Amino acid sequence: MFPSWTVICLLLTGVFLLTLAGIAWRFRTKPGAKLFGLLQILSAVWVGVTVLGLSQSPGSTRLRLWGVGTGLSLLVAVFWFGFILDYTGRNQWLSSWSFGLASLPLVSGAALYFVAPAVSPIVDQVTQTTTPTGTVVEATIGPIGLVLAAYVYLVFLVGLGLVAKTVIEGSNLFVGQALAFGLGSMVTIVASFLVILEIPSAGYPLTQVGLGVQAVLWGYAVFGQQFLRVVPAVATIGERAVFDDLDNGVLVVEDDTTITRANPQARAYFGDDDLVGQSADSILERMGVSALADLPTRFQHRGRTYQATASPITNWRGESVGHALAIQDVTPLVRRQQRLQVLNRILRHNVRNNMAVSLSIAERCQHHDDTDVASMGETLAEKSRDMTTICEKAVEIDRTLDDPGPTQRVDLDTLVEDVVSPLAEQHSEATVRTAIEPETVETNAQVLSLVLREAVENALEHAGTAPEVTVAASRADGELDLIVRDDGPGIPRSEVEPIIAGEETALDHASSLGLWLVSWGTQSLGSEVDIDATRTGSEVTVSIPTGENRQETPDSGAITSNQSDVGT
Incomplete structure (x- = not known):
């Protein structure tokens, strides 16, 4: 005997299922x-047919009606699997022939139940x-x-x-x-x-009653776990899109060298649209090797x-299951x-030698009896010296920054003195002071000297x-601030802005290599440069991470400026 609460439970289940459907429509x-x-x-219709x-x-x-309800149960399984996909x-499987083939037995079974619910051999006996x-x-x-039930x-x-696979490979968020979803199902x-075991009794609609419990659990996923707002499909589709749209070629190779995935760029590189399923040996042969290790x-x-x-x-146990092979076209x-x-x-x-010749000629012209020739010789000598200085600085930049070498412990006061003393001698009209406490710092002495000398x-x-x-120097938050102050008008904005932007244009460019040298050098040190205008002059601060805090910074972030009133 069925208690009256069975029908009430089924009606409530139908209402809740339709409520979930309405919410799903909002997030369609x-x-x-x-x-x-x-x-x-579809589940609500199944429940409604059961009540009817x-x-x-x-x-x-x-x-x-029993045949329609049973057929609907098979279609529910089809839609459930489609939803999971x-x-x-x-x-992408939903629009493939494989999904249609997988659904065919259930759809065919549903059609048979709709048309002839008691036909043998689907059903042997109906009471x-x-x-x-x-x-x-x-x-x-x-x-x-x-067979259909199995x-x-x-x-x-x-x-x-x-x-389960999606959650294991993805985020704890889901x-x-x-x-x-798993418990409800x-x-x-x-x-x-x-x-099937006739529990609690033959013919009792326990599956439909179970849909009510499933609906409650799925409602928890909707209201309590942000389902329909955040779903793993976005991450999965995003990963697939990134894989397919990468500018680099990517091959996924199993340990037996079978290629299981190849993005469009990899297929384009090797001129083969059928890489998946092939052995990676043919690809390695084109690279001139016979194994991934080589x-x-x-x-x-x-x-x-x-x-x-x-x-x-590697798999979840840390065992190797294959390799990801990334291939980049570095021809440019x-x-x-x-x-x-x-x-x-x-x-x-060539340029340095030619400038030396030009400078020699210019110096001879400076002593010419003709004042116009002497004046032109003086101008030519000045420009030749400038060009020679630029050439020498460019060579020094290339030599120092191309392979800066490892860091080492450096006596900061000694390094500063070695840089400042020769410059002070060359500019006897200037007053140069140092305020550096004796201490050691781990950095690249060659690059730091280059940056400090330029500043x-x-x-x-x-x-x-x-x-x-x-x-001067000061320490704060694991960084060493090396500060160069002067009483001048400051560095013009037009000189600083191209360095901050990371590129020069025809209308916006620096007039010398100096600030570029400072920018590249500080990036190599993993540091930053801040150029400030003060009431008494300008201030250049090089913030250098020390020890384990040292890392290279992005190209566009090496120099910042607060010169609102400088160079205008």
Whole structure:
């Protein structure tokens, strides 16, 4: 005998399912939301058909409603699996033939139940029994019916496995959602299994009652775990989009050298659209090696230069299961390096030598009897010296920053004195002071000396006729601040802005290499430079991380400026 609460429970289940469907419609643009809503509607219809069937007298109509309800249960499994695919970011499977093939047995079974619910061998025997709360159908499942039931359980098992896999490989953010979906689905699965065992009694709609518990758990996922607002599909689809849209070629290779994934750029590099499934040996052969362990840093292919790196892929136990092979076309970089090498060699030798010749001629012209010729000789000598200085500075930048070498413990006061003393002697009209306490710091002495010399030299040359320059140091928050103060007008804004922007344009450029040298040097040290205008002059502060805090900073962040009133 069925208690009256069964029908009430089913009606409440239908209402809650339709409520979830309405909420899903509000978030219909989210992955999985539409199929989630359709799943709730289909489940609600199934529950409604069940309630309607309980109200019927035994006969063909009751049997037809039972067949419709059973067919709907198979379609619910199809929509449930489709929702899981969409929810976990595998929506591409929904439009593939494989999903249609996987759904075919369930859709065919549903059609048979709709048309001929009591046909053998789906059902061997059907009995209708009237109880105080309704008419129930007791069915003995035939061979095909058993196969369909087993297939439904297999579909649920695969779906739950996909949810678990997504959570394990992804973020803890989705654990609550996954547990709610998993437990809710398991309630329905267990209930359907008990129905087959005729528990609590033959024909009792326990599966439909289980849908109510499932709806409550899924409601918890919606209201308590932000489902429909945050779903793992976005992360999965995003990862796939990043993989496919990378400018670099990427191959995923299993330990047996089988290529399991290849993005479009990798296929374009090797001119092969069918890399997946092939052995990586053919790719390695084009790189000139026979094993990933011998992977070259760079290799040539079809007249272009590529850079390759291999990273191990491990499972949750830390065991190697394959490698990710990243391939980058570095042809433009190699050609640019070649051009820079040629230009640097010309700058070192040809230009410097020619400037030396020009300077020699200019100095001879300065002593000419003709005053115009002597004046031109003086101008030419000045420009030749400037060009020679620029060449020497460019060579020094290249030599020092190309391979700065390791850090070491440095006596800061000694380093500052070694830099400042020669500059003070060259500018006898200037007053140069140092305020450095004896201490040691771990840094690159060669690069720091280069940066400090440029900062002091800039202050001496641009601070006026009798400049006063002070070099001081202070520590704060694990950093060493090296400060160069002067009493001059400050560095013009037009000189600083191109360095802050990280590039020069035809209308916005620095007139010398000095600030670029400071910028590149501080980046190499992992430091920052701040240029401030004060009431008494300008202040250049180089903040240097010491010891374990040392790291290289981004190109565009090396120099900041607070010169609102300087250089205008």
